[in-house]
Amino acid sequence: MGRTQPATTILATNTSSLSIDAIAPAAAHPGRVLGLHFFNPPPAMKLVEVIRGETTTQAVLEAATALVVSWGKVAVRCASTPGFIVNRVARPFYGEAQRMVQEGVADAATIDACLRSAGFRMGPLELTDLIGQDVNLAVGTSVWNQTSRDPRYAPTPFQQGLVAAGHLGRKSGQGVYTYAADGTSPDNVPDEARVAELLASGVLTNPVARTLAMLVNEAVDLVDRGEAGPADVDLAMTLGTGYPKGPIAWGREIGFLKVRDQLLELADSFPGGRYRPSPALEKLS
Numbered sequence: 001m002g003r004t005q006p007a008t009t010i011l012a013t014n015t016s017s018l019s020i021d022a023i024a025p026a027a028a029h030p031g032r033v034l035g036l037h038f039f040n041p042p043p044a045m046k047l048v049e050v051i052r053g054e055t056t057t058q059a060v061l062e063a064a065t066a067l068v069v070s071w072g073k074v075a076v077r078c079a080s081t082p083g084f085i086v087n088r089v090a091r092p093f094y095g096e097a098q099r100m101v102q103e104g105v106a107d108a109a110t111i112d113a114c115l116r117s118a119g120f121r122m123g124p125l126e127l128t129d130l131i132g133q134d135v136n137l138a139v140g141t142s143v144w145n146q147t148s149r150d151p152r153y154a155p156t157p158f159q160q161g162l163v164a165a166g167h168l169g170r171k172s173g174q175g176v177y178t179y180a181a182d183g184t185s186p187d188n189v190p191d192e193a194r195v196a197e198l199l200a201s202g203v204l205t206n207p208v209a210r211t212l213a214m215l216v217n218e219a220v221d222l223v224d225r226g227e228a229g230p231a232d233v234d235l236a237m238t239l240g241t242g243y244p245k246g247p248i249a250w251g252r253e254i255g256f257l258k259v260r261d262q263l264l265e266l267a268d269s270f271p272g273g274r275y276r277p278s279p280a281l282e283k284l285s
Contacts, residue, residue: 010064013034013103016087017142020053020080031057032155034064037084038063039240046074047239053080074239076232084144085228086240089247091153091173092214094136097124097207098156101176105205106194110175113190114198114207119244125176126188129169133162151273152218179259203262204269212250213262217278219247256284 011033013023024030035051048068052061061077068075078084083091097111105111111121128136137159144153161174162168169175170183177185189267219233228236234246251259260281267275 006160008063010034010060010067012064014038017083017095017139017146019082019146020051020056024053024055028045030055032046034078035084036064036068039086043238046072047086047236048075049075049084049086049236049240050077051080051084052077070169074235076236077228078232079227079238081222081225081227083139083143085222085233086237087232088143088222089215089218089237090241091143092142092218093211094118094128094159095153095156095239096211096214098204100159101125101209102156102158105207106198107191109188110194110198111188111207112188113192113195115211117195117199118208118212121242126185129161129175129177129179129185130201131169132171133159133168137163145210153204154274174226183235191254203265209262210266212247212254213266214275215247216251216254216256216259217263217281219276220280220284222284251284253282254283260285 007029009027009032011027013020014037015023015035016037020033020035024033027033030053032136033053034056035049035053037049037051039045039047050061050065050068065075065077076085082088091241097115100106100111101108108125112125115123122130124257137155140153140159141155144155145152147153166172167174167176170179172180177188179185198206199208203213219237221228222228223233230248234248237243237246245253260277262276263275267277
């Protein structure tokens with residue numbers, strides 16, 4: 001027989017995408033259940049998402065946050081929303097690049113170079129090769145399913161095709177790019193003239209403008225729903241993904257109404273709901 005747990009025991013899961021509200025009802029004391037989502041590699045990554053479920057008590061939330069901080073980590077709080085902060089807000093970073101390759105805007109290496117020029121450490125296509133196309137697709141599909149298959153998060157045929165072909169990224173030697181034994185990719189060579197052309201273009205073909213519009217939209221929607229605070233969102237995205245700026249800060253810099261107008265232009269060209277602007281963009285302007 002198992003030992004009875006003390007009344008102070010915190011039951012924490014490190015899930016990156018499963019619902020805390022789906023896990024908690026199975027516990028004898030659902031108020032003690034919450035998420036502590038660490039990022040890989042945990043010894044090096046400072047960020048921990050502290051995820052509250054509907055039944056998580058405030059005392060447990062405070063105790064778990066204090067514990068994380070005592071370990072030298074940085075805690076951000078979030079409700080049990082699909083993907084939490086990082087895996088929810090980051091979906092457009094991957095998806096827009098995949099869609100632009102599908103649309104023939106540019107080759108993968110050129111699109112990745114555009115995003116690196118904006119301060120991202122890696123382009124989205126080379127990053128998904130590093131993560132593993134199968135892993136990234138699984139997380140994205142989980143978010144899509146948990147949001148009742150919202151078109152914002154629909155997996156792309158581009159990524160589905162890579163996974164179906166076994167092109168999983170660096171670990172398989174082939175993903176968006178091919179990889180030599182030393183990890184180098186001989187076909188990740190951008191067209192620099194095309195990079196300059198795209199960065200000077202409108203939102204439909206500008207990888208940076210298009211991606212940022214979607215990142216800002218996702219972030220302000222999360223905040224507007226009361227699932228996380230703006231400071232926590234920006235902190236999570238800079239620490240958890242290495243973004244050069246948080247999406248809320250980026251939205252202020254670009255202008256929330258300009259972001260709204262960019263999304264309306266995208267929605268007009270690509271109908272179906274993916275590019276619908278958050279009502280919060282107007283509230284923040």
